[in-house]
Amino acid sequence: MNSAYIDGLEIVKKELKKLSKKYEDKIEKENAKNKYITIQGGKCYTEDDIRDMYEGDCFDGRAYDRYLDKLQKKLNQDIYGKSKYEYAKNAI
16 A cells, blocks of 8 residues: 555545544543533532532432432442443443
8 A cells, every 4th residue: 555545544544533532532521521410409519519508408318319329320320320330340
């Protein structure tokens, strides 16, 4: 094959990798926005949000623990709804 042709293919390959990385980052950012739980009509994105509602006497201690577990599960999921622990369990 022609050397210039191979060099051109290398450039195209490099550009495709850049574009792939760019859009993977955008997908991650978009998915991070969607990782929340709803408690009494309010969106909670972090443990601090849940703690603030708990301190405001919106729910009791048992519900606080449940909501924390629910949020942690939501935050550890990928775009397919599986956690990294489920993938590791399946690999073994």
